[in-house]
Amino acid sequence: ALCAVDTALWDLRGKRLGMPLHKLAGGAQERIPVYDTEGGWLHVPVKQIVANAEHVVKQGFRGVKIKVGKPHVTEDVKRLKAVRKAIGDDIELMVDANQGFTAAEAIRRARHFEPLDLAWFEEPLPAEDLNGHVMLRESTSLPIAVGESIYSISHFREYLQRGACTIVQTDVARIGGITPWLKCAHLAESFNVPICPHYLMELHVGLCAAVPNSPWVEHIPQLDVITRNRMRIEKGY
Numbered sequence: 001a002l003c004a005v006d007t008a009l010w011d012l013r014g015k016r017l018g019m020p021l022h023k024l025a026g027g028a029q030e031r032i033p034v035y036d037t038e039g040g041w042l043h044v045p046v047k048q049i050v051a052n053a054e055h056v057v058k059q060g061f062r063g064v065k066i067k068v069g070k071p072h073v074t075e076d077v078k079r080l081k082a083v084r085k086a087i088g089d090d091i092e093l094m095v096d097a098n099q100g101f102t103a104a105e106a107i108r109r110a111r112h113f114e115p116l117d118l119a120w121f122e123e124p125l126p127a128e129d130l131n132g133h134v135m136l137r138e139s140t141s142l143p144i145a146v147g148e149s150i151y152s153i154s155h156f157r158e159y160l161q162r163g164a165c166t167i168v169q170t171d172v173a174r175i176g177g178i179t180p181w182l183k184c185a186h187l188a189e190s191f192n193v194p195i196c197p198h199y200l201m202e203l204h205v206g207l208c209a210a211v212p213n214s215p216w217v218e219h220i221p222q223l224d225v226i227t228r229n230r231m232r233i234e235k236g237y
Contacts, residue, residue, distance in 0.1 A: 006177025007203065021206035025182055028212040031237040032205060034219040035063025035094065042067040046079050050086045056219075060236030063092035063119060063216060069100040073112050080116050092119040099123045099149065103132035110140040120145040120167050120196075127155075133164035145169050147184075148198035151176075156184050160191045171198040172207060181207055189213040205231055 014024045022029070039052025053064045066083055068076040076095075084093055095118055101109065106124040113121060120143040125132045127149040137144050147169035150156055159165045170184040185195045189212065196216045197204040202223060208214035224230060 002176040003173045004177075006179050007172070010178045021178075022209035025178065025207065025210035026212075027210060029209040029214070031234075032208045032214065032217045033062050033237055034201070034217045034233060035065055035092065036061050036219045037065045037096070038220055038222075040064065040066035040083075040096075042069055046082050049079065050082050053083050053087050057087050057091055059233075061091075061219070062236050063094060065094040065096055065122070065218070067098065068095045068109065068113075069097050073109050076109065077112050077116075080113065080118075084116050089117070093117070094119045094122060094145075096122040097124045099126045101125055103129065103135050106132070106136050107139045110136065110142050114141060118142055122146075122169065123148060130158060130162060130164055133159065134162050137164055137166070143167055145196065147171065147195075148174070150174075153180055153183055153187065156187060160188065160193060166193060168193060168195050169198045170195060172200055172203055174198075178203075178207065182210070185211040185213065202227055202231055 010021065014021055017024065036056040040049055049066060056064060064083060064087060066080060070076045080095065093116060095113065101124050103125060110121055122145040124136060124144065127146065133144060133146065143166040145167035146159060146165045148171055151174055156168055168184060168188045170181055172178060172181045175181050175184060188195045194213050194215050196214065197208065199218060199220055201217050201219055205217050208217050
């Protein structure tokens, strides 16, 4: 609810000043790379996730995200190896566990994931388990991404102060709107940490372009059926 009000006020301000959001909020970048999540769901068979990964790479995408959390680590590794082989070493490969592991299991799986040179290991643990994230960060070279399920700036601050993550994924809808999202982005920048937001690409593209420390927009076109103006993608940007 706060996000809807806050975003509407930013929209009104931008219209009155005749400025697009990315310039109104900072104007740091003119384009943002996109990575694909839509084809990597946990229930999708290996052949299908490989075919989707190859398809988006041909479109110019520079990153692909795959869900992990199969009953045994070998199943996750099999899927990830197939995708890595298909897309090559130059395309970034991310994984997302949707808070599915204990700290011990996340540490174990990270050890198996490390040879695949992942761009990040997302939501490995429940968002409330700050200490577990600290333990994981200290045990792996993989970047750890959190934030989709964090709802306050102070919680992000605790993660950053404890060194519990290396990427924040603040969701504009869940944090309460554009104003607190920008505060989170600047907070992350003060720790030399990038912000790679979760979902809502139609709104996040302007926010990511507004700040200097946002290297990716997540491509999930689930709102195409209701949006009148779609985000334009050119050569993976």
